[in-house]
Amino acid sequence: xxxxxxxxxxxxxxxxxxTEWMTLMDALSKGLAxxxxxxxxxxxxxxxxxxxxxxxxxxxxxQEYFKGLEGTAEIRDEIWEWLxxxxxxxxxxxxxxxxxxxxxxxxxxxxxxKRLREQRSRHDGGSYWIGTGGTSPFGHSGYHPAGxxxxxxxxxxxxxxxxxxxxxxxxxxxxxxxxRQMEIALKSLRIxxxxxxxxxxxxxxxxxATAKNAGELELRWRRSRRNTVKLLLxxxxxxxxxxxxxxxxxxxxxxxxxxxxxxxxYFYFHNCIYDKLYTDMERQEWVNxxxxxxxxxxxxxxxxxxxxxxxxxxxxxxxxxxxxxDFNETPGIVWLREVAEHFPYSIWLNPVEPYYWDHTTISMxxxxxxxxxLTLDGLTEGIKRLVARR
Amino acid sequence: MSREVFEVYKGSSxxxxxxxxxxxxxxxxxxxRPLLVRGEPGTGKTLLAHSIARALGKRLIVFNVKSTxxxxxxxxxxxxxxxxxxxxxxxxxxxxxxxxxxxxxxGEAFASPEQVVLLIDEIDKADPEFPNDLLNELDEMSFYxxxxxxxxxxxxxxxxxxxxNAEKELPxxxxxxxxxxxxxxxxxxxxxxxxxxxxxxxxxxxxxxxxKTFYKxxxxxxxxxxxxxxxxxxxxxxxxxxxVSPDKISKEVPFINVLLKKETDFHYFVNNxxxxxxxxxxx
Numbered sequence: 001x002x003x004x005x006x007x008x009x010x011x012x013x014x015x016x017x018x019t020e021w022m023t024l025m026d027a028l029s030k031g032l033a034x035x036x037x038x039x040x041x042x043x044x045x046x047x048x049x050x051x052x053x054x055x056x057x058x059x060x061x062x063q064e065y066f067k068g069l070e071g072t073a074e075i076r077d078e079i080w081e082w083l084x085x086x087x088x089x090x091x092x093x094x095x096x097x098x099x100x101x102x103x104x105x106x107x108x109x110x111x112x113x114k115r116l117r118e119q120r121s122r123h124d125g126g127s128y129w130i131g132t133g134g135t136s137p138f139g140h141s142g143y144h145p146a147g148x149x150x151x152x153x154x155x156x157x158x159x160x161x162x163x164x165x166x167x168x169x170x171x172x173x174x175x176x177x178x179x180r181q182m183e184i185a186l187k188s189l190r191i192x193x194x195x196x197x198x199x200x201x202x203x204x205x206x207x208x209a210t211a212k213n214a215g216e217l218e219l220r221w222r223r224s225r226r227n228t229v230k231l232l233l234x235x236x237x238x239x240x241x242x243x244x245x246x247x248x249x250x251x252x253x254x255x256x257x258x259x260x261x262x263x264x265x266y267f268y269f270h271n272c273i274y275d276k277l278y279t280d281m282e283r284q285e286w287v288n289x290x291x292x293x294x295x296x297x298x299x300x301x302x303x304x305x306x307x308x309x310x311x312x313x314x315x316x317x318x319x320x321x322x323x324x325x326d327f328n329e330t331p332g333i334v335w336l337r338e339v340a341e342h343f344p345y346s347i348w349l350n351p352v353e354p355y356y357w358d359h360t361t362i363s364m365x366x367x368x369x370x371x372x373x374l375t376l377d378g379l380t381e382g383i384k385r386l387v388a389r390r
Numbered sequence: 391m392s393r394e395v396f397e398v399y400k401g402s403s404x405x406x407x408x409x410x411x412x413x414x415x416x417x418x419x420x421x422x423r424p425l426l427v428r429g430e431p432g433t434g435k436t437l438l439a440h441s442i443a444r445a446l447g448k449r450l451i452v453f454n455v456k457s458t459x460x461x462x463x464x465x466x467x468x469x470x471x472x473x474x475x476x477x478x479x480x481x482x483x484x485x486x487x488x489x490x491x492x493x494x495x496x497g498e499a500f501a502s503p504e505q506v507v508l509l510i511d512e513i514d515k516a517d518p519e520f521p522n523d524l525l526n527e528l529d530e531m532s533f534y535x536x537x538x539x540x541x542x543x544x545x546x547x548x549x550x551x552x553x554x555n556a557e558k559e560l561p562x563x564x565x566x567x568x569x570x571x572x573x574x575x576x577x578x579x580x581x582x583x584x585x586x587x588x589x590x591x592x593x594x595x596x597x598x599x600x601x602k603t604f605y606k607x608x609x610x611x612x613x614x615x616x617x618x619x620x621x622x623x624x625x626x627x628x629x630x631x632x633x634v635s636p637d638k639i640s641k642e643v644p645f646i647n648v649l650l651k652k653e654t655d656f657h658y659f660v661n662n663x664x665x666x667x668x669x670x671x672x673x
Contacts, residue, residue, distance in 0.1 A: 015562075017566050019566050019567070020566055023421060023423070026421060027417055027420065027421055030420050030421070032416065032417050032420055032421075038409075039413060042409070042410040042413040042414065043413055043414075043417055045410075046410075046413065046414035046417050046418075046569045046570055046571055047417065047421075047569055047570075049570060050426070050560075050565035050566075050568065050570045051428075051565075051570070051572075052428065052572035055572065184514070201470065201471060203470055206470075206474065210474070215478070216478070217474055217475060217477075217478040219471065219474075246612070253614065
């Protein structure tokens with residue numbers, strides 16, 4: 001039932017699994033939708049959608065699948081009245097009613113609409129069924145095993161309308177990135193090894209030692225597993241990065257707040273990395289890039305954040321830096337290569353839309369660093385690359 | 391169609407639950423699945439479990455997850471050191487392993503003779519593997535203790551409420567078995583109801599002003615941490631105690647430090663929104 005909805009959801013990239021779908025069917029058979037489309041909307045969402053980031057896609061799918069209901073408000077009321085009519089029994093044979101129970105709601109609605117139209121023409125032609133004085137309350141519910149009662153409360157339209165509002169648009173994973181989300185993404189940047197104090201009982205060792213000790217109890221401890229990841233964050237600041245300053249500062253806040261790194265270091269640069277790396281955003285204080293490469297071992301995972309957009313000379317020419325004070329003998333691209341060689345685990349996060357990534361300097365830098373879009377998805381992908389063993 | 395009778399959660403007097411939330415709770419209860427609740431801090435995720443327990447008259451078992459929590463601890467702990475110690479000094483009969491097995495919160499919930507509400511609070515705090523480790527146990531509502539050869543099976547499936555702040559941390563296999571609900575930040579009307587639950591005798595004009603100002607502050611995008619419901623409630627409490635007149639609230643925003651707890655946010659607000667003439671938040 002509603003199998004079309006299942007595929008509509010999948011089409012909208014809501015990863016609904018068969019397990020969840022069967023759960024929904026179970027819920028419907030237990031009458032949880034309470035015969036209203038609004039309840040169905042919430043019920044199906046609770047069971048099928050496991051992230052608020054997907055609520056928007058769900059809304060869209062819901063709207064698409066149930067949009068047959070849109071604009072049928074009047075028709076619905078008519079069906080409702082019409083269903084009250086005892087003569088309606090003569091319209092549908094029991095077989096037809098049976099067949100209807102296999103229809104999706106949309107199909108059912110269409111069927112009713114069709115019948116209604118036919119009925120009307122007959123009625124216009126002065127047919128037999130006007131002016132009934134019938135009182136028999138012809139069943140309005142129970143014909144649909146899903147428990148959605150056609151011609152019930154007109155709430156169904158509200159559900160489609162709720163879906164149509166697309167209130168969860170801002171929660172889509174490919175759109176926003178707040179500090180909390182970044183923290184969580186960064187959390188997966190970890191590699192566990194046994195380090196630190198010995199605070200875990202080593203049962204095997206204890207038994208061995210005790211046995212060797214002629215039964216005199218001897219406890220053995222071992223180190224528990226801890227994260228050993230060290231992170232180096234290099235950020236492009238100023239100039240063309242200004243529009244993304246908020247985004248970068250959120251990433252910085254997240255990385256800085258994350259307590260699970262063994263070590264966290266950060267430096268700033270402008271447009272490209274040259275001889276100096278700055279320790280403040282105003283780029284007044286600096287250290288030598290050479291010194292950084294020497295003092296930080298190659299186990300550091302490196303995240304470089306920048307738009308990678310600059311004049312080609314800034315990247316490839318000696319003394320090409322836009323800041324004269326940088327006065328670089330070595331072209332930026334050589335520095336970048338050195339960083340990439342020294343730190344085998346490094347990625348470049350770019351806030352610029354991937355659509356523009358065929359820009360000259362971006363595509364040159366992409367050949368040196370794997371580049372990811374600075375969104376939650378991109379960050380997560382990039383981090384996967386940082387922890388994957390190569 | 392026959393309908394089994396299930397207990398229905400309709401919210402409780404001290405908790406304002408939206409239709410969709412009640413819907414999700416009832417689905418979880420009926421289907422016997424854990425309910426995963428996510429939402430901004432301060433949207434009442436934890437309180438939901440308390441409310442359910444109260445509304446349905448059930449015992450609540452709280453399992454607070456910490457970063458060091460292991461899945462095993464939720465089920466039971468086997469006190470090896472104590473047993474070794476007892477063996478060494480012959481204090482007790484160590485052949486009865488049962489006395490060294492202590493049930494964890496999940497084990498306690500399963501072993502309970504009546505149905506309970508089990509709150510697994512902030513599941514995302516633990517190791518990313520944590521939820522997966524409990525997958526089978528939550529599914530079957532039973533677990534096996536190899537040390538004693540015993541199986542602890544739930545007599546009544548507990549109503550499991552799981553809260554999480556995180557987005558990506560939870561594994562798919564785990565999510566597939568849950569009912570999910572995202573608690574949206576309450577809109578001003580709902581917020582009024584929530585405040586009234588806590589301060590039933592609050593003056594209408596003070597309430598309106600406080601909520602208006604609160605939502606204006608929340609609409610400032612540059613804040614690092616936006617104030618949440620609990621901060622609003624604290625703030626109203628302070629406003630009441632200090633007897634601030636309602637017309638001052640939006641103009642002067644007294645006790646702003648109750649709402650903005652990060653120093654940078656505080657300075658940002660004071661510099662950009664306060665003291666720029668009288669208009670401040672009106673712009």
